Amino acid sequence: AQSVAQPEDQVNVAEGNPLTVKCTYSVSGNPYLFWYVQYPNRGLQFLLKYITGDNLVKGSYGFEAEFNKSQTSFHLKKPSALVSDSALYFCAVRDRNTGKLIFGQGTTLQVKP
Amino acid sequence: GAGVSQTPSNKVTEKGKYVELRCDPISGHTALYWYRQSLGQGPEFLIYFQGTGAADDSGLPNDRFFAVRPEGSVSTLKIQRTERGDSAVYLCASSLTGLGGETQYFGPGTRLLVL
Numbered sequence: 632a633q634s635v636a637q638p639e640d641q642v643n644v645a646e647g648n649p650l651t652v653k654c655t656y657s658v659s660g661n662p663y664l665f666w667y668v669q670y671p672n673r674g675l676q677f678l679l680k681y682i683t684g685d686n687l688v689k690g691s692y693g694f695e696a697e698f699n700k701s702q703t704s705f706h707l708k709k710p711s712a713l714v715s716d717s718a719l720y721f722c723a724v725r726d727r728n729t730g731k732l733i734f735g736q737g738t739t740l741q742v743k744p
Numbered sequence: 745g746a747g748v749s750q751t752p753s754n755k756v757t758e759k760g761k762y763v764e765l766r767c768d769p770i771s772g773h774t775a776l777y778w779y780r781q782s783l784g785q786g787p788e789f790l791i792y793f794q795g796t797g798a799a800d801d802s803g804l805p806n807d808r809f810f811a812v813r814p815e816g817s818v819s820t821l822k823i824q825r826t827e828r829g830d831s832a833v834y835l836c837a838s839s840l841t842g843l844g845g846e847t848q849y850f851g852p853g854t855r856l857l858v859l
Contacts, residue, residue, distance in 0.1 A: 663844075663845040674850040675787070730777075734787050
């Protein structure tokens with residue numbers, strides 16, 4: 632069965648410091664991987680995705696993610712965190728047969744001034 | 745352009761009542777998805793439409809849940825005999841064709857509370 636794991640419920644960083652939000656996946660074959668962000672009482676906003684090609688994917692708001700096939704990971708990164716980045720982040724893998732997204736449990740990012 | 749819209753934004757109902765939740769996808773998107781997000785959890789898949797037909801309804805929890813998309817655009821999720829456990833945020837998403845690594849774009853959700 633395909634699955635996604637986000638091992639950290641919460642990540643705390645100081646503004647200006649680099650941030651990493653971790654994600655590992657389990658799929659058969661090559662994965663389609665996504666990161667979404669959710670602000671309070673809002674829907675999910677797409678950040679970036681990995682389909683194929685370059686392992687380093689750049690997305691919205693200065694975020695990037697590195698696909699690592701050997702470690703089955705797709706960690707979300709940003710070189711310099713902003714207080715406004717504080718939100719709930721979800722990693723997801725797309726089921727190749729049905730197209731549905733399988734989400735992780737989410738990681739709350741708290742950026743402190 | 746306009747994104748995915750969902751109505752109502754909030755719905756409060758009593759146990760045993762019937763509710764309908766509406767999703768209006770991005771214009772021209774043939775693929776439409778419904779997900780349910782419980783408090784503190786990631787979204788969980790309910791059903792996927794390709795055009796007017798349900799291509800995958802494996803996520804519907806039981807026969808109280810039903811969804812339609814009669815003209816291949818707007819979709820309605822219907823819940824009969826609601827239970828307190830149905831309380832959640834119901835999210836709708838759409839993508840252009842449903843193929844490959846397309847991005848699914850989400851609406852703001854409908855927060856359902858069953859008393």
